[in-house]
Amino acid sequence: MAAEAVAGKRSVGHRLAGLFQGRPRLQVGTLLAGPVGWLVVGYLGSLAVLLVTAFWSVDALSGEVIQGFGLENFEALFEEPVYRDIVGRTVGVAALVTLTDAILAFPIAFYMAKVASRRGTAILVVAILLPLWSSYLVKVLAWRTMLSNDGIVNWALEPFGLHGPGYGIVAVWLVMSYLWLPYMILPIYAGLERIPNSLISASEDLGAHPLTTFRRVILPLSFPAVVAGSIFTFSLTLGDYITPRLVSNDQFIGNVIFNNITNNQPFAAALAIVPIVVMIAYLLVARKLGAFEHV
Amino acid sequence: MRLSKRATWLLRTGVGLGLAFIYVPLIVVGIYAFNASGTTQKWPPSGLTFEWFPKAIENEAARDAFLTSIKAGLAATAIAIVLGTLAALAVARHRFFGRETISFLVVLPIALPGIVTGVAISNTFTQVLGVSLGLFAVVVGHATFCIVVVYNNVVARLRRTSASFEEASADLGAHTWQTFRFVTLPTMRTALGAGALLAFALSFDEIIVTTFTIGAGAETLPIWIFRNLFRPTQLPIVNVVALLVVLLSIIPVYLAHRLSREEGGAAAGKGGRATEAEATAVP
Amino acid sequence: MRRRDAHSARTAWLVVAGLVAFMLVLAGCGSSDDDNGGSGGEELQQLGKGEGEVDLISWAGYVEPEWTKPFEQKTGCKVNNKVGGTSDEMVQLMRTGEYDGVSASGNASARLVDGGDVDPVNVDLVPNYETIFSDLKDQPYNTFDGKPYGIPHGRGANLLMWNSDEVKPAPDSWDVMLDPKVAAKYKGKISAYDDPIYIADAAVYLMTHEPDLGIENPYALNDEQFEAAVDLLKEQRANVGEYWSEAAKQISAFANGDATVGTTWQYQYFALQEEGDPVAASPASQGFLPKEGATGWSDTWMISSTAKHPNCMYMWMDWIVEPKVNAEVAEFFGEAPAQSLSCDQTADKNFCEKYHADNPAFWERVYYWETPVADCGNGNDDCKDYNEWVQAWTTIKG
Numbered sequence: 001m002a003a004e005a006v007a008g009k010r011s012v013g014h015r016l017a018g019l020f021q022g023r024p025r026l027q028v029g030t031l032l033a034g035p036v037g038w039l040v041v042g043y044l045g046s047l048a049v050l051l052v053t054a055f056w057s058v059d060a061l062s063g064e065v066i067q068g069f070g071l072e073n074f075e076a077l078f079e080e081p082v083y084r085d086i087v088g089r090t091v092g093v094a095a096l097v098t099l100t101d102a103i104l105a106f107p108i109a110f111y112m113a114k115v116a117s118r119r120g121t122a123i124l125v126v127a128i129l130l131p132l133w134s135s136y137l138v139k140v141l142a143w144r145t146m147l148s149n150d151g152i153v154n155w156a157l158e159p160f161g162l163h164g165p166g167y168g169i170v171a172v173w174l175v176m177s178y179l180w181l182p183y184m185i186l187p188i189y190a191g192l193e194r195i196p197n198s199l200i201s202a203s204e205d206l207g208a209h210p211l212t213t214f215r216r217v218i219l220p221l222s223f224p225a226v227v228a229g230s231i232f233t234f235s236l237t238l239g240d241y242i243t244p245r246l247v248s249n250d251q252f253i254g255n256v257i258f259n260n261i262t263n264n265q266p267f268a269a270a271l272a273i274v275p276i277v278v279m280i281a282y283l284l285v286a287r288k289l290g291a292f293e294h295v
Numbered sequence: 296m297r298l299s300k301r302a303t304w305l306l307r308t309g310v311g312l313g314l315a316f317i318y319v320p321l322i323v324v325g326i327y328a329f330n331a332s333g334t335t336q337k338w339p340p341s342g343l344t345f346e347w348f349p350k351a352i353e354n355e356a357a358r359d360a361f362l363t364s365i366k367a368g369l370a371a372t373a374i375a376i377v378l379g380t381l382a383a384l385a386v387a388r389h390r391f392f393g394r395e396t397i398s399f400l401v402v403l404p405i406a407l408p409g410i411v412t413g414v415a416i417s418n419t420f421t422q423v424l425g426v427s428l429g430l431f432a433v434v435v436g437h438a439t440f441c442i443v444v445v446y447n448n449v450v451a452r453l454r455r456t457s458a459s460f461e462e463a464s465a466d467l468g469a470h471t472w473q474t475f476r477f478v479t480l481p482t483m484r485t486a487l488g489a490g491a492l493l494a495f496a497l498s499f500d501e502i503i504v505t506t507f508t509i510g511a512g513a514e515t516l517p518i519w520i521f522r523n524l525f526r527p528t529q530l531p532i533v534n535v536v537a538l539l540v541v542l543l544s545i546i547p548v549y550l551a552h553r554l555s556r557e558e559g560g561a562a563a564g565k566g567g568r569a570t571e572a573e574a575t576a577v578p
Numbered sequence: 579m580r581r582r583d584a585h586s587a588r589t590a591w592l593v594v595a596g597l598v599a600f601m602l603v604l605a606g607c608g609s610s611d612d613d614n615g616g617s618g619g620e621e622l623q624q625l626g627k628g629e630g631e632v633d634l635i636s637w638a639g640y641v642e643p644e645w646t647k648p649f650e651q652k653t654g655c656k657v658n659n660k661v662g663g664t665s666d667e668m669v670q671l672m673r674t675g676e677y678d679g680v681s682a683s684g685n686a687s688a689r690l691v692d693g694g695d696v697d698p699v700n701v702d703l704v705p706n707y708e709t710i711f712s713d714l715k716d717q718p719y720n721t722f723d724g725k726p727y728g729i730p731h732g733r734g735a736n737l738l739m740w741n742s743d744e745v746k747p748a749p750d751s752w753d754v755m756l757d758p759k760v761a762a763k764y765k766g767k768i769s770a771y772d773d774p775i776y777i778a779d780a781a782v783y784l785m786t787h788e789p790d791l792g793i794e795n796p797y798a799l800n801d802e803q804f805e806a807a808v809d810l811l812k813e814q815r816a817n818v819g820e821y822w823s824e825a826a827k828q829i830s831a832f833a834n835g836d837a838t839v840g841t842t843w844q845y846q847y848f849a850l851q852e853e854g855d856p857v858a859a860s861p862a863s864q865g866f867l868p869k870e871g872a873t874g875w876s877d878t879w880m881i882s883s884t885a886k887h888p889n890c891m892y893m894w895m896d897w898i899v900e901p902k903v904n905a906e907v908a909e910f911f912g913e914a915p916a917q918s919l920s921c922d923q924t925a926d927k928n929f930c931e932k933y934h935a936d937n938p939a940f941w942e943r944v945y946y947w948e949t950p951v952a953d954c955g956n957g958n959d960d961c962k963d964y965n966e967w968v969q970a971w972t973t974i975k976g
Contacts, residue, residue, distance in 0.1 A: 014470060017470035017473070018470060020470075021470060021471065024389055025391075027389065027471070028385050028391050031385035032381070032397075034377065034378050034381050035382040035385075035397075035401070035442065036382075036397075036400075038438075038442075039400050039403075039404070040400070042435075042439070043404055043412075043415075043416075043439050044403075045419070046415035046416055046418065046419040047407075047411070047415050049418060049423060050411070050414060050415040053418075058965070082972055082973040082976060083972075085976065086972075107306055107309040107313065108310050108313045108314075110306070111306050111307070115298065115303065115306060122552060125552055126545075126548055126549060126552055127317075128317070129548045129551070129552075130541065130544065130545065130548055131317055131321060132496055132500070133499070133500070133540060133544035133548065134321055134324065134537055134538075134540065134541040134544075135500055135516070135520050135537045135540065136502060136517070137502060137521055137524055138324055138524075138533060138534060138537035139321070139324070142320040142321070142323045142324045142327070143320055144830075145830075145834070146338070148338075148835070148836050149834050149835035149836045150338055150834045150835045151338045152338045155338055155339075166766075166836070167819070167820065167836065178316065178320065181313075181316075181317060182317075210298060210299070210302065232405075235405070235406040238408060239408020239409050239410060239411070239503075240409075240503075241503075249819075249820060249821050249975065251972065251975050251976065253408070254408055254410050257408075257410050257411075257414075258410060259968070259971075259972070261410075261414060261670065262666050262667070262669055262670035262673070263669070263964065263965065263968055264965060264968065265414075272408070272410075272411045275407070275408050275411065276407055276411060279406050279407055282406075283399060283406060287399065292395070292398050292399075334826075334829060334830075334833070334849055334853050335829065335830055335833035335834065335855075336830065336834075337833060337834060427675075427676065428674065428676065510676045511633050511658070511660070511671075511674070511677050512633070512658070512676070522660070524826070525638070525661070525663070525825065525826040530826075
């Protein structure tokens with residue numbers, strides 16, 4: 001009887017929903033309209049507009065942008081060796097930070113996923129997430145203070161006759177590895193968690209030494225998760241300009257873009273194409289390596 | 296996994312060192328919140344004092360910035376929830392051309408350098424649309440890179456739950472909206488919650504995109520911090536604010552964790568613990 | 579089934595491409611509407627009621643509660659201030675059109691005028707302007723096309739500062755930073771200003787030490803002179819510990835022992851002295867100038883052409899050169915006041931003398947920041963313009 005009552009009153013909601021019934025393409029279209037509109041028209045469109053300016057140039061005094069197709073910015077980028085140095089430095093540090101974080105994160109993630117008790121894991125997850133809530137700027141400032149000449153790092157190393165790295169590229173690597181570590185720990189943890197314990201037990205039952213199990217079962221299965229985490233560490237390092245500015249004199253891609261965005265936006269846009277291309281390439285490789293799959 | 300005693304011990308030490316690495320700088324921040332000197336941060340600090348705490352709490356600009364950050368975060372998270380869920384539903388429950396590209400597209404805003412995203416959005420607002428910058432532009436910017444976080448979580452949950460429940464619901468006479476409300480939504484609720492919390496955290500601490508989109512009037516907390524980081528005479532206030540935010544954030548982080556541990560019965564997968572982690576994984 | 583999908587997929591991509599193209603067209607239209615160009619702005623004719631607030635961009639230490647609070651009480655205009663670290667930053671912020679005014683140095687003012695971002699100032703609406711020092715009026719950095727574009731704030735020279743415990747004997751020349759042999763003694767402890775305009779400092783040094791180059795104006799450099807200055811700075815790079823653009827960054831560097839000698843503003847010098855750090859600056863006997871002279875700045879408050887609160891801005895400009903206020907301002911920062919009547923109002927009765935406020939001869943050895951342009955000013959047109967300075971600066975830092 002209730003069903004009849006429901007069927008009797010066909011409200012607007014009912015009728016609308018009826019439109020979607022059995023029409024999967026309409027469903028997909030409606031679902032995607034919002035996100036795709038936002039991301040493609042809004043975001044990609046904005047990017048395209050910015051990148052078009054890379055072909056323009058600028059009047060030195062007024063800063064007015066002169067439209068029209070020209071390749072001067074790209075010529076400048078290719079001819080002057082300093083830009084190659086800067087790109088190389090940025091990509092190099094990004095790769096190093098990614099590697100460092102992968103190595104640092106794995107033991108912690110493994111412990112959380114496979115060894116710790118349920119309560120231990122819970123505490124560790126909270127402990128890893130908490131620093132994400134403390135301000136990025138304040139953390140970098142803390143490191144700047146710690147690495148200074150009279151700072152805590154030198155003070156701690158003094159009894160051993162050692163000296164801290166001070167400011168410079170080593171400091172940038174250190175601070176960035178610190179900042180992005182949680183972004184690497186969590187995906188690896190998720191990936192390791194998904195590996196059924198039965199697989200590991202089977203490997204052990206077949207007589208494998210724990211290291212062999214690690215090398216031939218755990219590592220391959222968790223590799224996509226490592227790649228997924230690396231997307232964050234790599235991209236966040238690639239684009240950062242605040243940390244290099246605060247703990248070093250070295251120029252990263254982001255610094256040069258930032259310095260030029262006022263007077264010479266077309267030039268900054270031309271330079272911006274480099275990290276965009278690098279990241280897209282990285283994402284494509286990551287996709288091939290399975291980072292975008294969930295088992 | 297069976298590990299030898301020595302291996303377990305080594306592992307535990309490694310974890311301990313890792314946690315120490317993560318927390319030592321935060322402890323340093325905490326110590327400098329009591330720094331007696333207003334201008335410099337020397338080690339060891341010249342003296343300790345409580346004076347900065349009331350100054351920080353009374354600081355109007357800091358309070359305004361805090362509220363602005365909350366407002367921006369809530370708005371951006373709301374938009375991200377809607378757009379992320381829509382996209383996740385499409386990807387997890389339907390097949391269509393370009394399905395793999397959606398995952399790629401969604402991660403792009405967070406993968407590209409913040410300065411590029413910030414300048415692009417700022418350009419579009421001021422030059423293409425002729426709209427002035429401000430909180431709205433900030434929300435647009437934040438929502439754009441927060442979508443991926445919600446999307447990841449929801450897609451992961453939807454993939455782990457079978458579509459058969461929704462089909463059964465449809466067979467029983469429920470139309471699309473009813474199925475969504477009574478079957479799909481409950482199963483992904485905790486995933487949504489965890490994703491939303493991480494999205495909020497991302498938006499709350501974001502500085503680079505915000506710098507380019509906020510314009511003159513308003514300030515989010517990171518902008519306020521940046522402005523005061525380089526204003527000597529009040530440096531410890533910044534540390535106090537950072538410390539207070541971390542302490543305050545214990546609540547939502549704990550909440551997120553509890554949320555992800557609740558599982559909706561048979562629809563659950565292997566274990567809810569991984570949910571927040573999945574938010575940072577790529578779909 | 580697949581062909582139908584492909585067809586709809588193709589339509590989808592076409593629609594998307596069309597939308598992106600639409601965005602680009604919009605962008606093209608939007609940008610060309612942005613042409614303000616040249617000095618064609620209107621100056622305010624009459625002062626009306628205050629709008630309730632004013633948005634300023636300024637150097638660190640220029641807008642402080644000591645004088646903003648009384649201003650707010652008197653005029654009801656709430657002061658919102660954004661501190662810029664470099665002129666580039668300030669120009670960028672002004673170009674957003676979201677601010678009412680800026681304390682512009684000479685390497686920003688010309689760009690702002692030419693870009694149409696600022697309007698001329700009607701000095702009749704600023705009563706305190708009359709008694710400004712005469713050698714600050716009608717200057718090339720604040721007067722364009724015969725019209726005044728701002729109200730002078732104060733002026734100063736960039737200082738040579740050192741840690742008096744670590745650097746002995748007390749230097750009186752920029753050698754200690756720019757002569758590779760001398761600077762090598764302080765390798766890794768030198769603090770230089772992180773801005774392309776610093777190239778002028780090298781040029782000033784070369785004026786004395788390599789007179790054959792014939793540099794007359796450190797901001798108008800031809801190829802040969804420019805290259806010499808850039809090479810000098812590339813050599814300096816090896817000894818630089820830190821390039822600073824935020825004053826507080828340099829303060830912390832000196833306080834923590836990361837820097838022992840550097841180029842600075844009075845603001846940092848006094849802040850460090852107050853903290854009790856052992857710093858000293860270029861010989862006081864010489865008026866804080868090393869023997870080669872120095873670059874410096876003479877700052878001007880300019881009003882935005884898109885100011886939302888013009889009345890409050892005019893009130894601010896008048897307030898900042900009110901004798902008592904300008905005296906406070908000058909003493910706080912450590913610069914020479916712009917207002918001649920301030921010399922009777924300073925707490926230190928010898929302040930104006932110490933800072934050479936009324937001594938035009940002194941300022942002849944100080945080369946105020948200017949915007950480098952191709953026109954050398956002596957008939958030649960082959961000087962390096964600002965874009966080239968910016969590019970060169972990137973190569974210097976490496």
